[in-house]
Amino acid sequence: MRYVAIVVVASGCISYSRGSFVDYETFPGKRVALGGCLDLSVAMVEDNTATGRIVQFTFGNGCRQRVTVDLGSVRAYTTDGGGCQRWLTAYDPNHELVPLAIEPLWSASERIEYNDDNRDAPQSICVDVGGVDGGVARSERWVCMAQGEVR
């Protein structure tokens, strides 16, 4: 019975709390308030296999109802050395990026690679996350970050 009590208490501890941006650890990157139930942070990260611009989206549902998360709605661009903007597309060979609902008071993260035909060194990226929270009307919310930028 002692073990049962520990597990029950632990399950309560891993609930996501609205506005906390913490689950097992602090959400990495820039925090974005989308005006709904979803707390979102975005960070540009590196990967051993993928070589493009990789963005980690970490999100938590702070409400007691399910919320649709639409990471396929994210638009992205980068600015090259000449100061020109180049639009990027998400790498999704298996067509996995569909809107999905996250359970109440739970959090999760996903990493998505954005690239175009140019295979230049990934340095910076800007993403529009205004459509990620399916519970609020879409509006442009651009977040720009650089490789290795934690905050």
Next chain:
Amino acid sequence: MKWLVLAALLVSARPADARGCHERSHVVGYEHCTMFGLWSRDVDQPRLVLDVGYLHHRFTGEPFSLMSAARETMPATDLRTGASVPGVHRLLYSPGGLLYIGAEFGFGWLSRPPHVGADLSTSYGVFHALVGAHVNPIWRVSLGAELAAGGRVESMSECTSKPCPDSSELTQTSREIEARALVDLWMTPQLSLGVGYGRSLIADNDTTWMIYLGIHVRPMDGMR
């Protein structure tokens, strides 16, 4: 209880790692062991569940005879028996909706063997086919009811002296049909802790308690 702790450790990091698949990248499109959206019950994955846990069965055994005792002459209360199965396994599949089917098996021993006045070595096995239904009406709690039909095997051997040149052994089999109520607490979308209580439909004073850890391929089994 060691099974519960072990299973919790296996699923605490990444579900696929527990299967021995080592992910080289967690970027969408590069993943081999996992996939995008395993945090949502809407993701397109099979509704498969593996439960691992502990089962305790209390029942009245059949009359039996060993060297030192003939139980036919004893009152039925002396045949009250408890069986412990520390590693009961349940494999469940839901085609969709509320219903699921599955099977469970486990092996243990008689934790409370019949009293015969001599030391008994015992073993116990159980196999059930399962059919049930479950719903998720409240936040992280789901409720279920199921029917378990199958049988049990009990084996007892008695030694009157050591070493044991003259052992007496017997094996009994019994049919079982049991109705159960289950409650699951979801700790993550793919990990649940459950308890169950069952009562036999064909035998008196025959009850089962279970506690188990559930590992779910599809988050929350895609339940509504």
